[in-house]
Amino acid sequence: MPAENEFDLFDIISAERRRDEKRLEAMSTPPGAKEDEPPEESAGKLTPYKTDLEYLVDAVELVSRKGRLYQVKQKLEEKKTASVEGDEEQEDGFAAPWQRRHDATRERRRAREFEGQVRQLTRKIQERMRLTRGATVDQPESVVWVPRLERILSSRQMNEFEKEVVILLVGLILLPHKFSVNVGAGVYHCRGEPVDVATILAFLSPDLASQISNRKSFYKDAVLVRDHIIHVSTKGVQGDLSSCPVEIDRRMVDFIVGLDSEVHHLVDGSHLYLPQTKMDAVVLPEETKTLITRTVRSLSLFKKSKQQFKLSETISSSGLVMLFYGDSGTGKTMTANAIANLLGKKLLLINFPSLGGEQAAGFVRMIFRESKINDAVLFFDECESIFESRDRSTQRDVNMLLTELERHDGMIILATNRPFDLDEAMHRRITLAIEFSKPDHVLRQHIWKSLLPSSLPLAKDVDLAALAMRYELSGGFIKNAILTALSIACASAEQSRAGTSPGDVHVTQEDLAKGAQLQLRGRLAMRSFERRIVPRSGLECLVCGPKLRTKLQEVIDFEKSKTVLYGQWGFGGRTAFSGGQPEIGSCVLFYGPPGTGKSLAAQAIGFEVGRALKVVNAANVVDKYVGETGKNIEKVFAEARAMEAILVFDEAEGLFGRRNADASSSVDKHANLDSGLLLYWLEHYPGLCILTTNAKDAIDSAFFRRFRFMVEFPQPDRATRAKLWESSLPKQAPRAPDVDFQALASEFEKFAGGDIQNAVIRAASRAALRPDDGKRWICMADLREAARTESSKADESLQRLYT
Structure with missing residues (x-):
């Protein structure tokens, strides 16, 4: 009897389970709908995705259902394997046969439920994505909106498993209740703790073969790890890769959900x-x-x-x-x-x-x-x-x-x-x-024109071509020059009380020129290097004769034209005449008596072409140790080239002097080698090199063919001397009415610019210390006495030289 009762009970329970399964199958597919079609789709209620979060919720739900489906299938596979190998009783303990069959039936039912849900969610997401892309089909590609996660998947070319890894990790952070990551009898996920590789593989892989294949997605060269979308930590892990914890980057989470940090x-x-x-x-x-x-x-x-x-x-x-x-x-x-x-x-x-x-x-x-x-x-x-x-x-x-x-x-x-x-x-x-490269005057004119807005009121005297030719500025400094000019124009309008509204401001040529000058001075002062001189004024401030001014303007014009010559017009190419080397540098010789303005002229050229000066004396280069002079020469040219400076050799006869043709000693031989090295660097220096000397005849003749210009600085004539006297006295300095610059120019005929400058400083220092405020000015007597002192000082120097 017990056996019969047990048999009858089993039959009753089995029959009840079969009826339940049929009822669930009937409920899973609504009347009139296809087996794999979601009810929402058949009802026509699907809409395009509007936000990243909206898409993410569906994606997390799909991965959650798919993961649970895989878990059920793995469990059924394990039971099937155990049954074949005879380990079923050991697996389920003392469960009755009918209980084991009941559990298997329940798991199969769950698998079918999850399969139906996965199909429905997959179709739902696909249809909503189709609607999302179709909503902007007439828009250009750059403005078509798609969820950010889809954009990342497309740009990084991720496969389906890698996509699901990202969704799982985001879901574990934002929607942890959607997941119950169970493998076998263990629970592997706790909120706030990273999930390891083994858990992810088990949850997102349908079988063991897929788990093994998907391991490569966690290698260092895999897209998820290589692009820093996830972090696989090996710190403190001594086992297999499967034991390594996996975390998604916080910034990646923010980006996927639509936050813009x-x-x-x-x-x-x-x-x-x-x-x-x-x-x-x-x-x-x-x-x-x-x-x-x-x-x-x-x-x-x-x-x-x-x-x-x-x-x-x-x-x-x-x-x-x-x-x-x-x-x-x-x-x-x-x-x-x-x-x-x-x-x-x-x-x-x-x-x-x-x-x-x-x-x-x-x-x-x-x-x-x-x-x-x-x-x-x-x-x-x-x-x-x-x-x-x-x-x-x-x-x-x-x-x-x-x-x-x-x-x-x-x-x-x-x-x-x-x-x-x-x-x-x-x-x-x-x-x-x-x-x-630095823009030439043609490009500079285009830059001035493009940066000056049409709404900016310009005076009729504005000449952009003249500004472009006059000031060697690049685009960034031209922009600043325009802003400076506007500031100057506003200050002028405010001071003249012409008006206080922007409509009363007019930018003139003088404003733009002033802005350009300030930018040029600031740019020249930016670069600091050894023995640097920053030019403060251009050729218009240099007092010299018309012939000398014309010659200096030729040097300036040639330097300004080099961008066009060696750039647009192709003169920088290698030619047979240049020995296979591009001729892009320039070497200029300034020669004349002391004090005639050679150093000031070099500074004026530097200001006009927009470059600082690196001034070198023979004493800075020549070394008593054999071989050191050559190293110093190379260092000087390298520093000047790096700073794009004009290289000025002051008192050049000490370094560029005549070579000894009958060099018998090692010192003479090395001196000749140093001259050869100078010749080499002069030919290969890409910038401007200026040599100044009081003794032209002492320069070695081999250097003369390297000079593109040779400029003589003569003693100033009477008219030039008068201008030098006047220009040496600043406008701020108090001047007596009896000062006669023409008379001073006639009386001191042998004076050059340096002598005049020294005399003016001497006279001014004497006047500045007078106790009577009413007589504290520079008068003619002060200037005459100071000039006589300078003249006698020069005579004493000559007397000592020839006695």
Whole structure:
């Protein structure tokens, strides 16, 4: 009887379970609907996604259901395997056979339920995404909205498993109640703690083979880890990869749910923005601009071609790296903005002094990750501070940055005004290097015109061509000059009480010229180097005869025309006449008696061409030790070249003197070698080199053919001496009515400019210390007495020289 009762009870329970299963199957598919069609779709109630969070909720729900489906299937597979191997009783303990069959039936029912839910959710998401894309089908591609997670998946080319890993990790943070990650008999997830690789594999893989295959998604070179979307920590883990905890980056979570954290809050010295600068506004030589535009527009084809022709297998670089190098203000940053605008992308500007510090690795990850998730052009401004030559303290950080640079498959732009300071390893990673040279007067006129808005009221006397020809300024400084000119015009309007509204302000040629002068002086003072002289005034302030002024203007005009000659017109090419070397430098000889204005003329030229002076005397170069003079010569030219300075050799006869043709001693031989070295550097120096001397005949004849100009500074005539006397007295200095500059010029015929300057200073110092305020001015007697003192001092010097 017990056996029969047990048998009857089992039959009753089994029959009840079969009826339940049929009822559930009937309920799972509504009348009139297809088996795999969601009820919402058949009812026509689906709408496009409007927010990232809305999409994410559906995606998390789908992954949750799919994970539970896999868990049930794995459990059924385990029971089936145990039954075949005879371990079923050991697996379920003392459960009755009918109980085991009941549990299996329940798990199969759950599997069917989850399968139906997964199909419904999949169709629902696909249909809503179709509606989302269709809602903006008439819009340009740059404004089509898709959920950010979908955008990341597309740009990073993730597979389905990698997509589900991201959704799972985000869901565990935002919607933890959707997940119950059970494997076997254990619970593997606690809120607030990272989930490990094994748990993710078990939850998102339908079988063991898939788990093994999906392990590679957690390798270092996998897209999730390489692009810093997730972090797989090996710290403190001594076992297999499956034991490593996995976390999704906090910034990635914010981005996926639609939060826009400012990049500069994450990485100091960075800024993400959408540039408004158009490529038409960029003023560059046509050849350079065309090269940049064509390279940028063909970026997509370039990447596809690399992949099709399998260049990625032999060339490690993935993206396009461009180097913009040249002086400050030549348009490097403006061009980078225009490139991003042309591509319809954001620009991620990176501008910080170095990568040093414990957080360097985190900074690098954030930089490249932000560029990828925002599909932005990555722009390293003043990159020499980051990619400079490595030492032991920064080698690891720079190596890491160079590695990320190679892996990045987007566009990277580097900008620097010191390309020679870049690490040597950096150069081989650059796809295209473009020099941004200083604009010539033609381009400068275009820059002035493009930066002056049509709404700015300009006076009728404004001559942009004259400003462009007169002031050697790049675009950045021209922009500042315009702002300075507006400030001057506003101050003038306020002072004259012509009006206090912007409509009463008019910018004149004088305002623009004053602004340009201030910018030029400021730029010249920016660069500091040894034995530097910053010019303060140009040729108009130099007092000299008309013949000398014409000669100096020729030197200035030639220097200003070099950009056109050696740039646009191609005279910088190698020719047979130049010995295969491009002739781009200039060497000028200034000769004449002491005090005739040679040093002042060099400064005036420096101001006109926009360069500071590096003044070198023979005593700074010549060394008593053999071989040291040559090293000093090379150092002087290298420093001047790096600073783009005008190199001035004062009292040049001491260094460029005649060589000894009958050199018998080692000293004479090395002196001749030093002269040969000077000849070499004079020919290869790309800038302007000026030699000043009082003894022209002492200069070695071999140097004369290197001089492009030879300018004589004669003793000033009577009219010039009168102007020198007058110009030496500042307007602020009190002057007696009896001062007669013409008389002083006639009385002291042998005076040059230096003598006159010394006499004026001597007379002024005497007048300044008079006790009577009423007589504290510079009078004719003071000037005559000071001039006689200077004259007698010169006579004494000559007497000592010849006695």
